[in-house]
Amino acid sequence: MNAAGFPLLSLLTFLPLVGAGILLFIRGEEAVVASNARWTALWTSLITFALSLILWFQFDKTTAEFQFVEQINWMPEFGLGYHMGVDGISVLFVLLSTALTPLCILASWEAIESRVREYMVAFLVLETMMVGMFSALDIVLFYIFFEGVLIPMFLIIGVWGGPRRVYAAYKLFLYTLLGSLLMLLALLALWYEAGTSSIPAIFQLQIPASVQVWMFLAFLASFAVKVPMWPVHTWLPDAHVEAPTAGSVILAGVLLKMGAYGFLRFSLPLLPQATEWFAPLIFTLSVVAVVYTSLVAMAQEDMKKLIAYSSVAHMGIVTMGIFTLNQQGISGAIFQMLSHGVVSGALFLCVGVLYDRVHSREIARYGGVAKIMPSYAMVFMLFTMASVALPGTAGFPGEFLVIVGAWQVNPWVAFGGALGMILGAAYMLWLYRRVIFSRITREDLKALLDLSPREYITFAPLILLTLWMGVYPSSFLSFFEASVAALVTRHEAAMALPRLAGM
Amino acid sequence: MNWTLILPELVLALGGLVILAAGVLPKRDPAFAVNMAVFGTLLLTAVLVLGQPEGVAFNGQYVADAFTKFMKLLVLAGAALGLLLAMDWNAKEGLGRFEFPVLLLFSSLGMLVMVSANDLITLYLGLELLSLSLYVIAAFNRDSERSSEAGLKYFVLGALASGMLLYGSSLIYGFTGSTNFDRIADAVGATVGMPFGLVVGLVFVLAALAFKISAVPFHMWTPDVYEGAPTPVTAFFATAPKVAAIALLTRVAAGPFGELAAQWQQVLILASLGSMILGALGAIGQRNIKRLMAYSSIGHVGYALIGLAVASEIGISSLLLYMAIYVFTSVGTFAVLIAMRRNGRALEGVEDLAGLGRTDPAMALGMTVFMLSMAGIPPLAGFFGKLYVFLAAVQGGYWTLAVVGVLTSAISAYYYLRVIKVMYFDAGTALDPRPASLSFVLAGTGLFTVFFFVFPAPFLAAAQAAVAALLG
Numbered sequence: 003m004n005a006a007g008f009p010l011l012s013l014l015t016f017l018p019l020v021g022a023g024i025l026l027f028i029r030g031e032e033a034v035v036a037s038n039a040r041w042t043a044l045w046t047s048l049i050t051f052a053l054s055l056i057l058w059f060q061f062d063k064t065t066a067e068f069q070f071v072e073q074i075n076w077m078p079e080f081g082l083g084y085h086m087g088v089d090g091i092s093v094l095f096v097l098l099s100t101a102l103t104p105l106c107i108l109a110s111w112e113a114i115e116s117r118v119r120e121y122m123v124a125f126l127v128l129e130t131m132m133v134g135m136f137s138a139l140d141i142v143l144f145y146i147f148f149e150g151v152l153i154p155m156f157l158i159i160g161v162w163g164g165p166r167r168v169y170a171a172y173k174l175f176l177y178t179l180l181g182s183l184l185m186l187l188a189l190l191a192l193w194y195e196a197g198t199s200s201i202p203a204i205f206q207l208q209i210p211a212s213v214q215v216w217m218f219l220a221f222l223a224s225f226a227v228k229v230p231m232w233p234v235h236t237w238l239p240d241a242h243v244e245a246p247t248a249g250s251v252i253l254a255g256v257l258l259k260m261g262a263y264g265f266l267r268f269s270l271p272l273l274p275q276a277t278e279w280f281a282p283l284i285f286t287l288s289v290v291a292v293v294y295t296s297l298v299a300m301a302q303e304d305m306k307k308l309i310a311y312s313s314v315a316h317m318g319i320v321t322m323g324i325f326t327l328n329q330q331g332i333s334g335a336i337f338q339m340l341s342h343g344v345v346s347g348a349l350f351l352c353v354g355v356l357y358d359r360v361h362s363r364e365i366a367r368y369g370g371v372a373k374i375m376p377s378y379a380m381v382f383m384l385f386t387m388a389s390v391a392l393p394g395t396a397g398f399p400g401e402f403l404v405i406v407g408a409w410q411v412n413p414w415v416a417f418g419g420a421l422g423m424i425l426g427a428a429y430m431l432w433l434y435r436r437v438i439f440s441r442i443t444r445e446d447l448k449a450l451l452d453l454s455p456r457e458y459i460t461f462a463p464l465i466l467l468t469l470w471m472g473v474y475p476s477s478f479l480s481f482f483e484a485s486v487a488a489l490v491t492r493h494e495a496a497m498a499l500p501r502l503a504g505m
Numbered sequence: 506m507n508w509t510l511i512l513p514e515l516v517l518a519l520g521g522l523v524i525l526a527a528g529v530l531p532k533r534d535p536a537f538a539v540n541m542a543v544f545g546t547l548l549l550t551a552v553l554v555l556g557q558p559e560g561v562a563f564n565g566q567y568v569a570d571a572f573t574k575f576m577k578l579l580v581l582a583g584a585a586l587g588l589l590l591a592m593d594w595n596a597k598e599g600l601g602r603f604e605f606p607v608l609l610l611f612s613s614l615g616m617l618v619m620v621s622a623n624d625l626i627t628l629y630l631g632l633e634l635l636s637l638s639l640y641v642i643a644a645f646n647r648d649s650e651r652s653s654e655a656g657l658k659y660f661v662l663g664a665l666a667s668g669m670l671l672y673g674s675s676l677i678y679g680f681t682g683s684t685n686f687d688r689i690a691d692a693v694g695a696t697v698g699m700p701f702g703l704v705v706g707l708v709f710v711l712a713a714l715a716f717k718i719s720a721v722p723f724h725m726w727t728p729d730v731y732e733g734a735p736t737p738v739t740a741f742f743a744t745a746p747k748v749a750a751i752a753l754l755t756r757v758a759a760g761p762f763g764e765l766a767a768q769w770q771q772v773l774i775l776a777s778l779g780s781m782i783l784g785a786l787g788a789i790g791q792r793n794i795k796r797l798m799a800y801s802s803i804g805h806v807g808y809a810l811i812g813l814a815v816a817s818e819i820g821i822s823s824l825l826l827y828m829a830i831y832v833f834t835s836v837g838t839f840a841v842l843i844a845m846r847r848n849g850r851a852l853e854g855v856e857d858l859a860g861l862g863r864t865d866p867a868m869a870l871g872m873t874v875f876m877l878s879m880a881g882i883p884p885l886a887g888f889f890g891k892l893y894v895f896l897a898a899v900q901g902g903y904w905t906l907a908v909v910g911v912l913t914s915a916i917s918a919y920y921y922l923r924v925i926k927v928m929y930f931d932a933g934t935a936l937d938p939r940p941a942s943l944s945f946v947l948a949g950t951g952l953f954t955v956f957f958f959v960f961p962a963p964f965l966a967a968a969q970a971a972v973a974a975l976l977g
Contacts, residue, residue: 077962120866142892146883146958153877156922160930161862168930172922179882179918183911190892190899190907 009072011086014054014100015134018126021046025123036118040111043122047104047129054100054133061093063480066488068139068202069093081198085140090485091266091336092136094478095259098343099132101463102255106248108460109351113247113358114162121162124154125248132256136263139201141189148264149182151257155249163244170237170244177227177237185224185264188217192272205271214276221269222280228261231284231321232291235314242310243363247354250306254313255347259339262320266332270324270489274496281325285408285415288325291318292422300429305353305363308433309346312389315422316342322419323404327493331407332486333479338400340478341471345388345396348464352382355457356437359450365433370442375452379438381461386434388468390427396471399479510562510569513553513577514617520546521610528603536601540592543606544585547613551581554617559974565685566624571974575967576620576752579829583745584613586836586946591737593940594843598851600646600735609741612638616749623760625674625684628753632670632717635746636663642741643734655733662726666716673709676702689761704768710757711772717750720810721779724803728787731799736851739795740839743802744832751806751828755813755821759975766816773814778909780807785913788920794842794855797920798835801879804917805831811894811910815901818972823893825968830878830890830957837950838875841868844939844947852936855924860933868939869928871951876921878954881914886957 021042028038062069068087076084088096107125114121128151135147152175160171189199191213196204209217227234238258242250270277292315299311316338323335355378356371357363372379388395391402401423408416442448453461471478508515524546528539554577559570588609595601615634622628640663644656678684680703681692693703712723719727731739758769784804791797809831812824845852861869878887891914898907939947957964 077965117863146888149883149888153882156925157929160926168926171930172919172926175922176915176919180912180915183915184908186892187895187899187907187911190896194896194900 009086010053010056011070011088011096011133011137012072014050014096015086015130015137017050017053018046018103018129018133022123022126022130025119025126028119036115039119039122040107043126044104044107046126047100047107050129050133051100051104054097057088057093057097061088061090061481063090064484066090066485070137071139073200081193081196081200082142083140083198083200084143085200086137086143087139088137090482091489092263094336094340094481095136095256095263096133098259098340099129099136099256101467102251102343102347103129105347105351105460105463106251108456109251109354110246110248111456113354117161121158124157125252128154128158128252132252132260135260141193141199141201141204143199144201144267145182145186145189148260149179151260152178155253155257158249159241159245162246162249165244166240167244170240173237174241177234178224181224181227181234184220188220191217201267207272209273211275214273215279218269218273218276218280221264221273225261225264225269226287228264229258229317229321230261230314231287232294232314232318233287235291235295238314239307239310242313242350243304243306247350247357250310250350250354251347254309254350255343258313258317259343262317262324262335262339265321265324266336266489270327271492274493277325277327277493278497281327281411284321284325285412285418288318288322289415289418291315292322292418293425296422296425296429300425300432303365305356305365305433305437306350308365308429309349309353312426312429313342313346315426316346316389319401319404319419319422322408322415323400326404326407326411327490328407328410329486329490330403331411332489333482334400334403334405334407336400336482336486337471337475337479338397338404341388341396341400341468344464344467344471345385348385348461348468349389351460351464352378352385355453360447365436367444368437368447369440369444370438371447371450372438373442374447374450377452381453381465382438383434384465384468386430388472390430391423392472394469394472396468398472399475507560507562510558510560511567513550513557514614514621516553517546517550517610517614517617520549521607521614524610525607528607534601534603536596536603536606537592539603540588540606543610544588546610547581547585547588550613550617551578551585554578554581561623563627565687566627567621568623569621571967572752572756572971573621575825575971576748577617579748579832580616580620580745580752581613583748583832583836584609584616584741586950587737587741587744589942589946590740590836590840590843593942594735594737594851597846597849598646598735605642605645608638608642612642613745616745619749620752620756622753622756623686625677625686628757629667629670629674631749632753633667635749636667639663639742639746642738643730645738646735649733651733652735655730658726658733659730662716666713666723669709669716670713673706673711673713676706676709680706686756686761690763693762693764699765699768704765707762707765707769708772711754711769714750714754714757715776718747718754718806719799719803720776720806721783721803722776724780724783727803728796728799731802732793732795732853736795736839736843736853739798740836740843743798743835743839747802747806748828748832751809751813751824755824755975758813759816759821763976770814770816773810774903774906777807777810777814777906780804780810781909781913782807785916788917791920792855793853794845794858794924795853797855797924798838798842801917801920802835804913805879807913808891808894808910811898811903811906814906815897815903817897817901818976819893819900820897821975822965822968822972823890823897825971826964827890827894829964829968830886830954833950833953834875834878834887837871837947837954838879840943840946840950841872841875844868844936844943846937847934849937855927856931856933858924858927858933859931860928861936862929864933864935865939868947871947872928873925874951874954876924880918880921882918884958886954889957889961
């Protein structure tokens with residue numbers, strides 16, 4: 003069985019779904035339904051989060067094996083099973099998903115006024131899909147969750163989004179779907195080759211290098227869109243701008259991590275030769291992403307769009323780190339994914355705070371907010387600093403490790419990453435100056451209220467996490483140290499093998 | 506003579522005759538009672554099919570095995586659900602004549618005969634009984650120009666297909682000396698080389714069957730007939746007859762011509778590719794939701810044909826599974842289409858669904874589920890259909906089919922999403938309240954589509970048993 007003694011991961015995955023089911027049966031007047039829906043969703047997500055803390059305390063950090071494993075035969079004729087489990091790479095993402103969901107529900111408390119129940123249902127279904135995706139140890143199950151995310155996300159953007167929401171929702175859905183379907187073919191080929199769809203069993207496969215190249219491209223089609231890597235990133239700014247605040251938080255916080263997670267779970271361990279072969283391409287795309295999107299971010303007039311482009315740049319650092327194929331680089335990438343999940347989520351919440359009050363995300367619309375909302379300015383500053391990777395905040399350890407790792411591979415790649423950090427400081431600080439400092443140009447801004455108690459509660463855990471991750475990163479790094487080491491060893495062993503015939 | 510073997514067909518035929526006679530007699534309108542009687546007869550037949558022994562009858566002209574059982578149950582389910590969909594609609598449109606259910610019953614009889622055919626003559630008999638009934642119900646709304654046009658179009662093209670079938674059959678008979686599938690198989694196996702006439706005959710038979718399943722390039726009638734025919738008739742067209750024709754196609758390809766697989770595979774691969782591409786591209790610009798569904802059904806036939814085109818055991822079982830899932834999601838979708846009525850008038854535009862997410866959340870949710878399932882989004886049933894079809898293609902190394910399949914899936918997702926977009930993102934006024942029979946069908950098919958992933962094993966097992974029986 004597993005360390006918890008009961009099917010913890012299934013419980014974490016399907017508890018939100020149960021909550022969503024309960025929500026569907028709430029009856030009564032609209033206002034009552036809305037209020038009940040908020041509370042039900044909040045409690046469901048809080049209980050899920052509390053349960054997920056068991057992972058934090060009981061996870062065995064000394065091994066790279068899958069833990070909390072559950073396995074049931076599902077369609078034995080096809081070798082298809084219900085197989086769940088987490089290792090060091092995935093465990094913290096499960097926690098990130100369960101931690102961000104209650105915050106998102108809190109952030110939507112007043113911002114969402116219409117169809118509250120449906121919104122909460124969509125969010126809880128989304129949580130199910132995210133947790134399931136990170137804990138699935140069966141390729142078909144993985145695909146189901148990976149793809150299933152699209153349904154609630156499409157509705158969240160399409161129903162509760164901004165003026166161009168339909169376009170953005172379509173773009174998100176079709177971009178991702180096309181990539182994922184190509185990945186599906188690669189998964190099917192793996193399934194057929196291995197005779198089973200269980201991921202640990204598939205890890206035993208030796209795939210010929212010529213086939214690896216095709217599979218890598220199929221996986222790349224999916225993960226590159228999801229990360230998103232340049233040049234298939236264009237859906238992201240649209241999706242972020244149109245999505246409601248909480249939708250942006252989840253999109254930046256968790257959904258972008260699914261692509262990078264896919265690289266770590268499939269491309270690296272299964273396709274070592276192809277990974278080595280394609281690494282220069284990925285480095286190039288990553289450096290372009292880091293530098294180019296940073297420059298694009300600088301030219302933005304919409305706060306959300308600016309942060310969206312900064313996300314692309316930060317994820318460029320992540321892909322760079324993953325393909326360094328050494329301990330520092332990969333650990334840095336995973337840490338960067340986690341910190342980006344917290345920090346960019348928080349930044350979108352910061353934008354949401356202003357948007358809820360003024361209903362504008364235009365940078366020029368603001369100015370001098372520090373004098374009106376001092377506490378808010380403090381919070382925003384912390385996350386801005388974290389985003390520019392100031393030492394002592396969550397952003398620093400990840401980027402630093404990635405650059406150290408990249409230096410070992412190719413100093414120029416490291417240079418590209420470092421350049422991104424400098425540009426990142428430029429656009430973030432400039433954004434901060436224009437919005438928070440300078441003069442109050444608009445009279446109506448003077449009436450703004452500072453953070454409400456609900457907003458304090460929403461931000462408090464994120465502030466805590468940002469500082470904790472910055473000051474004592476080891477408590478997070480230690481989770482995935484063993485798994486990353488195993489991944490690196492595995493890769494080196496595969497590369498050391500004499501080349502088989504026909505390769 | 507083993508009469509118990511054909512008991513389901515006998516009951517259906519006699520039931521049809523009795524109901525027809527009984528329908529003429531009473532002075533009061535017998536439509537409701539006849540509907541119920543036909544529904545009961547279909548259910549009884551389904552029970553008999555479940556208990557049907559396996560074997561061969563009429564000197565090898567008729568066969569019953571696990572394959573026919575699977576297909577017949579699917580056909581009967583499609584017919585019974587189609588009848589449920591039609592009852593309320595017909596009453597509202599003033600089409601509540603008792604001949605409709607009786608014709609539907611006879612077409613079901615034709616389909617059962619088709620599924621069980623083990624001889625070219627039986628095949629033709631079943632197909633004609635089906636087609637003649639369908640011609641009439643396509644034009645059932647005889648005062649409507651569009652419906653008459655649909656009936657006529659279907660008749661002309663259907664007659665052409667029948668002619669091709671007969672011509673192909675005569676060629677096959679001429680080159681093998683028999684109309685019986687088993688003896689044709691023996692003759693084909695014994696022949697050295699490839700008699701050209703036999704291949705031509707086979708292609709003609711395949712073309713005729715391609716008409717019935719509306720596979721490219723024999724799909725032209727589909728959008729017009731789907732649009733013109735009364736909506737419940739369209740729903741019926743899209744489900745049961747397709748299953749029967751697919752069953753027949755599978756039987757003909759895998760049985761007597763199993764040895765010629767290399768020949769018919771080429772035809773089917775092209776038909777499959779063409780159907781997937783045309784289905785995906787053709788639907789994009791459609792404003793009429795029935796036409797949209799017509800193109801969608803062409804696309805689905807393309808995906809299903811992948812299973813047959815790869816000519817493997819898993820391929821055919823994936824085909825059966827695909828058709829089963831397709832029938833239930835289609836019936837659900839058409840239940841929504843039939844419920845589209847405002848101020849008593851039936852609606853057919855995609856835009857008429859606007860605002861459904863607000864005015865009727867339950868139905869909108871159902872439609873969303875069906876659309877996403879048809880697009881193949883997990884965890885809905887349609888995803889598993891596609892999953893197995895693509896798996897079969899990957900296993901056989903048919904990468905073109907697999908890659909085109911996933912690309913067209915992504916394209917077709919666009920127009921399925923458009924329906925969802927209209928329902929949730931646009932504003933509109935409420936539709937008329939839906940009748941209880943439609944709610945029942947919606948709930949049933951919706952639950953099937955959502956929860957298929959929990960219990961796929963029995964369906965897979967049934968499909969595999971059917972294939973084992975077919976390939977013997």
